Amino acid sequence: MWMAELITDKGLGQGMSILIFMSICSGFLPQLWEIGWGTKGTDGDWAKFAAVVGVLLVIMILVIYVELSQRRIPVQYTRRMIGRKMYGGSSTYLPLKINMSGVIPPIFASSILAVPTLIAQFGNSDQSWVKWINSNLANTTSVWYIALYALMIVFFCFFYTEITFNPDETADNMKQYGGFIPGIRAGNATSRYLSYVMNRLNTVGAVYLLFVALIPTVLIMALNLNTKLPFGGTTILIIAGVGLDTLRQAKAQTEQFQYAGFLFEGTDHKEGK
Template identity: 85%
Template structure:
């Protein structure tokens, strides 16, 4: 809080904060503007008949869009296409050498990768908007609670709706980049954060108050709030935790000056993979459910999927979800952290880990440390991801839980990252102001 107050006292940072708030207001307004061709009254009735969506793929898209997806607004897709595109481009670095070369080129290469991410975002937006409109027309989007949300379902009308939703995604992507360039924090992360928070408090209040003042339970409300605070503190603690590997640099003569001889450390986070494993796991597990919605409900495979994978509280779902979280924790870390590259860079600059030979021995040691950290990180992600499921089952909340593991990780991660950037920029402007005042004082003399 002190950091935000200090930031608001600085004119430049105050303008940045107000700019971010303005972008957030525009984003939230767009979430309530219906896509032309949608029957708004029918959509509201459909949403009212549904229980809280769980964290399957549809639930994640609705979560990241701030509820705009189920409202079929112009921002129905939210930031999900961009997130998916960013992850896919990162994964393709392993398969396509060209992408890895661009990554190593520095700023110019990253600019090209960003451009590829934009193109892929638009392509995914077309695909996802088409899927959403088709499932909405069939009623599958609303768990078959109702249909006829699109009165005129002609091909031309659907094409126009797809173009409008895709344009909305492009506009969101542009706003996010503006926030990153002219505001504080990472634009996409802030929009995700606000999307989640927009539906958080109403769902939390519903546990105590109930639906229309009925079926509420304030005891359960208090327990959920208490568990949420404990988990949030735990997540913040783990996200800030580091394994610091000591690094020393040898003294080297460059020209007439002696460089090096300093000691530092290599910080390694416990959760290097972030929120990616739960997102990947829930997205993959939702694919069979989406396919089953287009099949015959009397077929045995459709019945099995609807019985064992449609709900997040079934044994099959929990087991498969846990296995995939562990797998993607190790897999994604292996992509984002390369021990060989770190060891080579350390060797090139004259750095070494005390007691370990530079080069391949350092690489093996870093790989050993990362495997241990990934094991702890996977257990941590399993705990955070499965706690909501345990609460739903033990307290009989019927999926009426305002937070999931993904939600908590995003809120904590984005909040910490934004505060770090705000603090860094506050200190930067204070230091710049100090130098400017001293320069004026010297010139006055």
């Protein structure tokens, strides 16, 4: 906790997120090495190693591309006279991410699916319901697990976006400040348009999360791997999210120092120093 707070205070990003990021990355090389070299040093498969590394790079590029993508809805503000001054008349945009729910749906889905497995540990291993849970829900490559996992990801993707983004409130705020979407009437029409756009974005985001979350399971089944993959869908989303957030904060800090230096130089010049 002390190290996390120290990193946050220094402006290097969210300290706890960076520590989790480093913890995840530290396990990559040993697990990748186990796939290529094997547990005994001779039972590995370098072809599978190359396939896993290639898939990892492709997924990482896809995640970064999608996380940086936005649906920009143009917003125009009308001119308003307040006192003797004219305000407004500017144009901007409303940025909407494709994956607004982030890493929440896979985490919630995997957490809920872990509950039956936890309950089964208190039962007798000879009981039929315990056997069914162990063979279907405890096994991440089973059809039942994959189907339930996919359905929960889609559900939580729409559910989380529904409770975090309110089209009615956004439309009312735009109308209050004189903003409107070109070609769309302010008020209820704007709210319906935002809901329509969000449903389309959520559909694309849900498909994207399904692909990222299920590709490790598909890879295990396709390559018949006996070892655990060094990455999962949630892991990749966390790594990409923390990495991009850290880069944004580092860029903001750099720009702040540049502007500060520019202002100080201007002040010194005026004072004749």
